[in-house]
Amino acid sequence: MTALSLRGLEKSFSGNPILKGVSFDAGPGEFIALVGPSGCGKSTLLRILAGLEGADAGEIMLGDRDLLPVPAADRNIAMVFQSYALYPHLTAAQNIAVPLVMRKLTRAQRLPLIGPLMPGQRKAVAAIKRDVREMAVSLKIDHLLDRKPGQMSGGQRQRVALGRAMVRRPSVFLMDEPLSNLDANLRVHARGEIVELHRRAGVPTLYVTHDQAEALSMADRVAVMIGGSLLQLASPQVIYDDPAHIEVARFIGQPRINLFPSQVGADGTIGFGDIRVGLHRETVPAGASVTIGIRPEFIRVSRSGQQGLPARIDRIEFLGSEIILYCRLDAIGEPAVVKLSPAEGDGLAAGMPVRLDFSAGHLFVFAENGRRLPSTPVDAPASLETAHG
């Protein structure tokens, strides 16, 4: 069942295409993280969903209602902004109350001076106050309700912004990098809280971020957007272990994936050092250029022996729980990054010659246009279907 469905959304600004036909579905209560480098169109997509920006083509269906012709105020979509966008002249309580005041009170009831004289106003205002207090208690900001945004810390403001977005029980929840203005410690803590809040609210949530750690750790599914196109939408594990496009592989993963140029051999396999991988379900002409990718944790280092490609260590980074080696392959002069446990890295030093052993089962092959080509090590044809079927 889908709650929110986007079909072929297109948008360009003065001739520059920003969104090139983005389509996806979100289930009810699903948390989708939209990641991508800055300028990839993810914030534009969010603004179109919110109704702050029009789309050139496509449709947005919420249930069976087309949202595009509906003005922002009537979409019942809530959004948390990167800057929080709290009203600076209102207290936290008033900020949280604004969406309720605009929806639950009639135009006449909202008027200053005359409003309180309207029938039913007192009751409605009391109900709003109660809702605001409940929301504040659940976000643990009830002691801040009388403060203005200027008197609050970043974390507190962020909670007020969350409260303002959630208090009216929206049917879709959008977040535009809500954690990027917090310091690193608070950010990790706030991740868990947002996931918890989302679980309680149970509405589809779109979370825009450029931080892959946030996307992978929080979301049910991760959507990778690059250059205005949605390249892959899948669970965090699939995004990491089975990227569909070279850009996805390049963007997700820290340190970045190693990419090496290669060519398809005469027998249709691809060789890299002493490893050969075969393509399956796809045929690529012999001699075509491809790119081989392998994540840094799937390269093993040996100081001697015949296994692997000879390389030299340029630089070593010690990160506590892991060690990052920056090496250069002797044969082709390309850099290679290796992630090791501190035990494995013991005794290594910059300038040392080593051999890098690539685990063939974890090689990705990408076509020239960036698309992933299903591949399997030639030596182990049995694992062919299970690995990438």
Next chain:
Amino acid sequence: MNASAFTLGRAVRLSILIFGAVIFLAPYVFMISTAGKAQSDIFSSSLSLIPQHWSYVANFTKALTRVSMTTLLWNGVVVCALIFVFQVMIAIPCAYAMAKLKFRAARLMMVLVMLGLLVPIHATALPLYVAFDRLAVLNSYFALVAPFTISVFGIFLFLQFFRAIPDDLIHAARLDGMSELGIIGRVIVPNAWPAITAFAIFSVVAHWNDLYWPLIVVSNQAYATPPLGLLYFRAAEAGDDYGALMAATLIITTPLVAAFLLAQKRFVEGITMTGLKG
């Protein structure tokens, strides 16, 4: 740190400032002094600041009785208030639209605003006068107020201010369910008080002191603004009675001086904020 230490540079700076202040204050001080002098003092050959015969009571009585000072002040208040209210009511939505909404005529409007800033009232005075005469609306509050209700200066000032308001705030307001007018009333205006105060000072000072336009459209004393009233007072009533004239002037300038002293801090803020001089 010793604040009272007088270095040479500090002494020079202070004396220059004091000299400037004396030059600017001198006419006003002289006015206060003259307002208390009898006719014989004023035309005596010696120049003294302290009146020899204290005539404040006599001069102020004359000033208050010979022309209807309350009418003048009331007219001044009504005209300034009406002008200011209409200017704000027109300039704020206009500046908001130009700063935050995307529409096709935005560039054209910007050009028109710039053009409006360049054209002085003296250029449009004659056509306006003829039009008001044909409409038979000379000698009315309408004639005094109408030409100033659209203040391009106000639009420009608010435009600069609104551009600094983050777009996200406007977006959040839209998502919270506000109409564009609701955004102006609930988000823009409450956050624009510094700009509104600054503009109020510019507008009120300019129109309270304006003689040019009232002189053109008003010939009936009942609609005279304070500066115009002074003119009548001098021409018809006082003749060469400068003591009474200065007393009347004192009465008319007092509200602005008092307002300035009360809002001195804001006034300075306003000028620094807009980067403009009045």
